[in-house]
Amino acid sequence: MSPSACKNLPLEITEAIILPLLPPKSLARFKSVSKTWNSLISSPHFIKTHLLQTHHTTQLIALSTTGSLYSIDITDTRPRLDSDDIPATAKELGIRSPLRWKEILGSCNGLLLAKDENNTMFVMNPMTQDLWKVPLCPFAPVYEEYEEVYVRYGFGYDSSTDDYKIVSMSFWNPYSYHDSKETFVCVYSLRNNSWRKLPDCNYYEHDYTVVDDVINGALINQSLHWLTRQFEIVGFNLANEEFKQMKFPVSVGFYRGLFTSMVDVGGKLGVFMRSEAGFECCVMEEYGVADSWTKVRIHGFEEEDRVWPVYLLQGRNREIVFQDTEGGVVVYNIDERRRRDVRIVGGPGGNANVFPGMFVESLESPKRVMIAS
Template sequence: MWEEVLGSCNGLVLAKDVDDKVFITNPTTREVMEVPFSPFALPEHESFVMYGFGYNSCTEDYQVITISFWDTDNEHNPDCTDMYVCSYSLRENSWRKMSDSPYDHAVGHLTSGILVNEKLHWLTSVMPGYSSTIAAFSLVNEEFSEIELPSSINNDNAVFNELVVVGGKLGVFGTRLGNDLWVMEEYGVGASWIKVSIHGVEIDPVKPICSIEGSDRDIVLGDEDGIVVYNIDDRRCRNVRIEGGPNGFSIGGTYVESLESAKCIIRA
């Protein structure tokens, strides 16, 4: 039984069970492969960890990225503030440690990285002033860069909002924004952020999940009880019923079916 979904890419899902074991699974084929325990992992009860999962087209490899950091309230390690970055290669079936993250990922939520343009994104803070920014980790060159936030977002508490992917584009959403959704139309260009105001939606809290295929005017919104489709132009939403679907939902992100096999990628 999966306790948490940590990421999804090309039909493969990174998930964690109730025993905190991590797996790569294909829900379509029902193939499941356990990710080996990282030799660089910090002690479980003295630290925190956040995940990212994506595909590197240059190496034709899937990677699991972890950012670990000490619990500074823990009496054993009160002064350790480094953010340890490690990478698991599915093709090599092994872990390696990389350069530490220069950002403070401890502020905000322990959310998984949002995958756009072969980069994993987190809302983070820049030390020492703790101003908010979007940290983007490239799976290709394995380096961090910054994505400029929309200029009208309060930079001090932007880290407490949420990153989403809508129609393959990076988005910022949250109740602190009045349920407004900001979408980056051209990746990496700060001036290309546009605001989508969401009005008249009764579900609360609401979260953008994806856009309707072939349309950038219909956005699927969801919460734990169900989903609705919101039209940007009409500012109206319509209920969606999923035949044979569950009564409740755990909204984590989008998934696209495929026959991709994690076990076939591992080198013999």
Template sequence: MSTRINYINLVPQELLTEIFTRLPAKSLGRCKCVLKSWASLISDPDFIQAHLTKTKHSTNLALISTETNPGIIYSVHFFNDSKNVNCDGIASKLNLNCCNKWCKIWGSYDGLMLVQDIRTKKFLINPTTLESKKLPPVPCGYRLISFLDLFGFGYDSSCDDYVVVAICYESGSFCAYVYMLKTNQWNKVGFSPYVHLCPYDHVNVPLVTYGAAGIFVEGCLHWLAKKYNDNNSCLIASFNLAKKEFSEVPPPKGVFDYMRRRPRLGVLKGCLCLITGVYNRNELWVMKEYGVVESWVKMSVFLTEDSSIVSLDLQEDSLVMLEGGQFILLVSDAKEVILQDMKVIGLPHDFRVGMTYIDTLFSPNKIDYKKNT
């Protein structure tokens, strides 16, 4: 009697690794159910890191619905050659001990996303694998104005750990707390030297903005802020995740002198960006060399008053803008930007923009990342 040969087991692991690192993360989740050896390979930290390297440019945009099915997180996947894209509800599938109604996305890195529900509970989730981890509450004291709190999420390469930074308003000052995923603990860093309320003057009346997520670039989280005892100043505050200290990043020379509407920070091709409002139009600035004021470049794109940059660094050379509720893909080339209309199928009528994220296998419940080996 002839024996049946299991050809799957004959495939060398090196070849399987080359194949699997090119598959989408969701497909790999199905592959883990085929063989135990496959599941072991796909769950290995070295493989997960190799897969991340191969899939860096596969980017999604996360949005939160505000009217129809309020609080659901939707994912929009963008393709280089497509003008029509689909959206899909993702976080409603998460099995979490919470109300499952989301109000804020504070940041994302390596496929992990920091989200907040309507009860202000914070979670780290992987919207691709649907794994999640609830964060302990920030150990700050009693506060009357908690809605002024700011958060950011990034990665500290010096200790190979994911980091959440909270800037909490306490007794007239802003205090910084740092959460490390490996220890699952918050630590108080100290008071910030800045007022984390950025004024923008329309009719000589200082206004404030709040709720802006920290922008992660070059190992630092960035927020717009101002100096104490100077209600009209505006600056870019930087918090270094490795050094656990604040500093300033120089803005374009004179850009805040004629600003008339709320500025915003973002990322384009790994560079820090600044979007400023000037009368009836917006300007997009890109810092080509981090920390060098002379490296700021103004992109030649006209952003109207009702337009809004919703996501930057979607792919290697593009960003997404909202104009009158319609998505527009802006593909940048040197100093010029080409506009291309995009239709998002299945998107709710009213939504709040979140963050971009990539499909990865990283788990918020595992601490052996092996990124520095």
């Protein structure tokens, strides 16, 4: 339906039925139709309604070696007749900080959390070009240049307060000479635009840290999750801001393997690992229930392959997206036991870093949350 046709309909029908079903890119263009539409589409109520009601397009987000962000659409994973690979179109998002982007830290509801080369954090919507600079955390540990501090992040939405939160966990290198065993856990509230330090937490056992030092938090069920070095998962509930530890049952064989990644597997907590049997995916079918873990054997990868999972394709419950060390993307179909390479067209080139999670296009804005406060 064209904008001119929509203009002739009653505003109530346009607002309640038609516009919420349209993709964000179309709505961004429709802002220029009239002042009324611009006000409507930009309103916090419409943005939130659109986010909750619309089926959003899911994409991969990649960070190039030149510090630019790209979106990669791999919703169509069918190979072409003349080729066994999967073509996917990549587009540069065009949103920039004063410096080049350095790292993607999280994704939620169309918002990205990223760092630039100056280690400044930003919350942004690359579709609408909204960009919000996050202030420095005043509670981070003070350390000398030669001292080593690990910092892990998590980013997610707390529906109980309609707020987006950043969780930072800072801790000293457990193998360094530093005597401190404190873990600094801080929470940033976008609604309040402020950091808070949580009460002291002891995340050290047997002289090494519980929180793994190689990944940021995976967001499932409005909780952030980190793998531990004690074969456990640490979960942080964004609503009550409390930690919970979950153990792996011995029956799924975690103790024989090496963790590779933890990601959202179709809204469920998934852990990927290499074991004596090869590459495996374990999924917690019912959140928080230890007996609900199931295990799937991943075929088609050689022992020397260096890949890690990114996401399970939404709407295709038996296909998993992987990235390799050279920036390539692979789609694996569990039912067919078959892998297909993704041929990225117009993309960021080799050695790009794909964020471990899917990005959804939306109208969500940091300003909406702050206005609501």
